Amino acid sequence: MLPESCADILLEAIEVLVNHLLYVRGVYPPQIFKKRRVFNTPVFVSIYPPLNNYLTNILNAAQELLRRQELQCLEVIIYRDDMEHMESYRCELESLPNGQDDQYLLLYEQQLRAALYKLSERLKPLPKLTEDAKFKVHLHTTQSAFIQLNNNAQHQEFPWLQATAASNVQTRGPRQYNLLPLTAVDKVGLKMQAHIFT
Helix, strand or coil: CCHHHHHHHHHHHHHHHHHHHHHHCCCHHHHEEEEEECEEEEEEEEHHHHHHHHHHHHHHHHHHHHHCCCCEEEEEEEEEEEEEEEEEEEEEEECCCCCCCCCCCCCHHHCCCHHHHHHHHCCCCCCCCCCCCCEEEEEEECHHHHHHHHCCCCHCCCCCCCCCCCCCCCCCCCCCEEEEEEEEEEECEEEEEEEEEC
């Protein structure tokens, strides 16, 4: 089991990165985001209730999987239709280092700030998304964790489905660009990479 405080810190980093990604890529209009300070860093977070409910349900499931150390990766997929992915952003989770050397999370804050800046700078040159762009989130875990999550009464109002195999998904063109890694927050064992399909 992962200590609750470590799981909560990691989850907050994921939440900030996902909100920032949705804002920077323009999946939703900028008017539904509000600037807030999180970990002494200005970030844009959603104030749109349907989006917030969706993200809250995802983060609750991710938190449960994190605490049991069964969450391998959280993937944000931007797509036009289910069979045509445009972009994919993977938050890969590694085993957490011992945080004793950063008791007040100063290094963590610094790394998160740098990660958000790098994310923004590396995504700026990408072409603007079309208005029909949507997003979804995949949680990568084990088969037994998936079954356990679906049998949990706490998650019955937001059921999880098994994703279709990645091999069935078509990319928009013949080339795929990988930005590896897009950014990292080593203090909590979080790395983000992007797959941009053009």
